[in-house]
Amino acid sequence: MSDLRNLPLAAMHEEAGARFGAFAGWRMPLSYRAGVMKEHLHTREKAGLFDISHMRLFEVRGPDAAAFLSCACPLDAAALGEGRSKYTMLLNDEAGIIDDLIVTRAGAERFIVVANAGNAEKDRNHLNELARDFNVDLEVLDRVLLALQGPEAESVLLGAGLDLSGLTFMTAAEPREKWFTTRSGYTGEDGFEIALPLTEAEGLVRAILTDERAMWIGLAARDSLRLEAGLCLHGQDIDEATNPAGAGLLWAIPKKRREDGGFVGAEALKRIMQDGIKEVRVGLKPDGRQPVRAGALLMNDAGEAVGRVTSGGFGPSVGYPVAMGYVATNASETGTRLVAEVRGSHVPISVHPLPFTPHRYRKG
Structure with missing residues (x-):
């Protein structure tokens, strides 16, 4: 190492x-x-x-800071109050998820962005490229x-x-x-x-x-x-091959932004919504005690491949194996019975609501 x-x-x-x-x-x-x-x-x-x-903090400041972030992300940064944070994403032109972020308004013309470790350099380059058209400064905070x-x-x-x-x-x-x-x-x-x-x-x-x-x-x-808690890990549950609609993350994009666009990936996301979502992220509960890990193929009762596991392991709080993955929309209803292929054996698995444990955030 x-x-x-x-x-x-x-x-x-x-x-x-x-x-x-x-x-x-x-x-x-x-x-x-x-x-x-x-x-x-x-x-x-x-x-x-x-x-x-290992995670990276960026400070975005300048007269165009809100406009810049609203272009880079499907976010209404201008509407974000000072001291407020918002979960959002960096999308590519095809609405693939480059990274998921937390953006916080720290001042009238100042925002703090928290990015994932593995994507920090890519995020920085992407943001610097977009920043050329705006009056902003981007600084990595140590x-x-x-x-x-x-x-x-x-x-x-x-x-x-x-x-x-x-x-x-x-x-x-x-x-x-x-x-x-x-x-x-x-x-x-x-x-x-x-x-x-x-x-x-x-x-x-x-x-x-x-x-x-x-x-x-x-x-x-x-x-x-x-x-x-049903939270995505970038590089496993979401990446540039997945989009906010299929990943179940449309709640993070204000409806007006989805309709009006103006952010990177907006047109592609609109097309995806119009064409119909082909696969969706779901919770998965294997039968028995054997965890089903990322990469396992999911099949229906006819033996047809209908999805894949993206994260899996044992849930100590719930006392049974838990997983997340993507399945075809017609196989995504809670309770749908599937089979996961694990090292040549077949493990029965059911579509399960997310999260497995309730969120206990301190709401205002």
């Missing part, structure tokens, strides 16, 4: 007994001494601390990014000296110079993401971990948590 990038707090993870693995060009903590199952359940019950510094997730997250942060109790889901604040915080996350639980300078990050982490309700959580439990 010598050619992988190290997280800024790598020494803290080593001290905590992390087991490392490669992810998106980074040497990432996969799990700690407690193990994946305990880490997962601890996050659902108390507070889990994740180091997500920050440690932490996520504290779970029902005790707010209380743990208060004890660590950070009061974010005034935030509700998908709102943001800048409590200190060069700090950027949002009430959001990737687990389905209430929680926060905190970007801050490296010089202050270790102190915050140690303050959080003095509380016995908080513990480090690795990438493996982050994946099982987001899968139970």
Whole structure:
């Protein structure tokens, strides 16, 4: 793993007994001494601390910042209030999903964009290309990014000296110079993401971990948590070969934007909607205890291929295997019985509603 990038707090993870693995060009903590199952359940019950510094933060500023982002994304950035965050996407000309993002309005002419690690350079190049036609500046912010997730997250942060109790889901604040915080996350639980300078990050982490309700959580439990919550992983559940309609993400695109267009991929998305969606993302519940992993073929009772699994594993909170994938529209109704092909054997599997565990966000 010598050619992988190290997280800024790598020494803290080593001290905590992390087991490392490669992810998106980074040497990432996969799990700690407690193990994946305990880490997962601890996050659902108390507070889990994740180091997500592999993700990239961009600052977009200038007189055309809102217009620029509304061109780059199917987003009405001008209508986004200060301190408000929105889930959105970067689309290509064919409405394929280059990346999914969180965009936050931090000021009248200033926005913060959080992008996925594996797509950061591609996103940056794409945005820089589009920015040529707008009066904006795009800067990569050098920050440690932490996520504290779970029902005790707010209380743990208060004890660590950070009061974010005034935030509700998908709102943001800048409590200190060069700090950027949002009430959001990737687990389905209430929680926060905190970007801050490296010089202050270790102190915050140690303050959080003095509380016995908080513990480090690795990438493996982050994946099982987001899968139970029905949240997409770019590169698996969504990519440039999928579109927002089939991925079940049209809720993130305002209806007026879908109708009026004006963003990259708008015409292609309109065509897809007019022609009819051919396949859709669904939840999947295998029979029995054997997880069905990404890449498994899905077949109907006639033995015809009707879809594929994109994410799969065991759901510790629900106590059974969970998966997501794409199936033909006529096979997407809840309860539809299919068969997954797993290493030459056939595992019965049913279309299941998403999410598998209810979201517990702190709504306003």
